[in-house]
Amino acid sequence: CVVIPTLLLISIYFPLQYAHWTNFLPLLNHTPLEYGQSAFHSLNLFFGVEFLLLLHPFIKHPEKSRKWAHIAVAHSTVLYLIVAIVTLAF
Secondary structure (H helix, E strand, O other): OOHHHHHHHHHHHHHHOOOOHHHHOHHHHOOHHHHHHHHHHOHHHHOOHHHHHHHHHHOOOHHHHHHHHHHHHHHHHHHHHHHHHHHHHO
């Protein structure tokens, strides 16, 4: 779950050659309320809590592994953000 998505970052170079960065320009066409509603509906994409709750009973020392769990969730969130930005720019 970590190695394969990280290796896919190499393939991001090719779509970036054809990226249209003007796809991000109409940022101020919406109200802050609409941005808040959009963020609320996309929260479940950024939460890694379900996976952590699934594996928590099998962890022998949860206090020691808390740091690694936070690093894993941050890593997957950054990967998702990079892929989303490249996809929208392409």
